[in-house]
Amino acid sequence: MLKFDHSGLIPAIVQHAQTGEVLMLGYMNEEALRLTHETGRVTFWSRSRQALWQKGETSGNQLRLVAIRQDCDGDALLVLAEPAGPTCHTGERSCFHRDLQQQPAQASAPPSAILGRLAALIRARRDTPAAESYTAKLLSGGVDRIGKKIGEEAAEVIIAAKNSSHAELAYELADLFYHSLVLLESQGLSAEAVWQELERRYKP
Numbered sequence: 001m002l003k004f005d006h007s008g009l010i011p012a013i014v015q016h017a018q019t020g021e022v023l024m025l026g027y028m029n030e031e032a033l034r035l036t037h038e039t040g041r042v043t044f045w046s047r048s049r050q051a052l053w054q055k056g057e058t059s060g061n062q063l064r065l066v067a068i069r070q071d072c073d074g075d076a077l078l079v080l081a082e083p084a085g086p087t088c089h090t091g092e093r094s095c096f097h098r099d100l101q102q103q104p105a106q107a108s109a110p111p112s113a114i115l116g117r118l119a120a121l122i123r124a125r126r127d128t129p130a131a132e133s134y135t136a137k138l139l140s141g142g143v144d145r146i147g148k149k150i151g152e153e154a155a156e157v158i159i160a161a162k163n164s165s166h167a168e169l170a171y172e173l174a175d176l177f178y179h180s181l182v183l184l185e186s187q188g189l190s191a192e193a194v195w196q197e198l199e200r201r202y203k204p
Contacts, residue, residue, distance in 0.1 A: 009029055009045060011076050012027065014042065014063060017080040018120070020112065021116075023087040023096075027044055028077065032045045041064065042079055060085065066082060122182055125139065160173075
């Protein structure tokens with residue numbers, strides 16, 4: 001059973017459903033929670049305006065609901081969502097884009113979120129190909145061209161490992177990851193399918 005505070009509110013942490021990046025913190029009352037479920041668009045209660053508001057109602061950067069989880073005490077929510085554009089009103093992907101010294105964060109949180117962002121960029125290159133885009137050229141070449149690059153990059157990963165160079169190995173693995181994501185996109189298979197298969201195999 002959910003526990004709303006004395007003002008009838010419960011904190012809701014929004015997390016990117018694909019990348020795991022924490023996007024924002026908002027508050028919901030029972031009505032906002034109901035509307036979120038009914039519309040599939042994340043809705044909050046504004047404590048400053050004392051009114052309901054749907055994320056992106058003015059900017060268009062809505063949050064499409066994927067799932068909602070409650071914590072062990074029932075007094076906080078985790079909202080898994082897919083953002084349509086930046087979540088922060090500043091134009092940043094996440095509201096948590098600064099450190100305690102007010103400096104811009106240098107990487108996503110978690111760092112592995114880059115894989116999801118890269119997969120989304122590859123999909124965008126497929127949907128709106130540009131003549132100068134290397135990704136678009138790979139996709140147009142089909143599995144033969146992409147597969148050849150994956151074979152080359154895999155060999156370079158092995159060479160880097162034998163050279164005992166951490167920097168070289170990280171560089172070559174990044175190339176292999178990228179080309180593997182391009183292959184997934186060309187086959188119409190989401191990266192999430194791979195994460196789910198890894199989850200299925202994981203036996204601690």
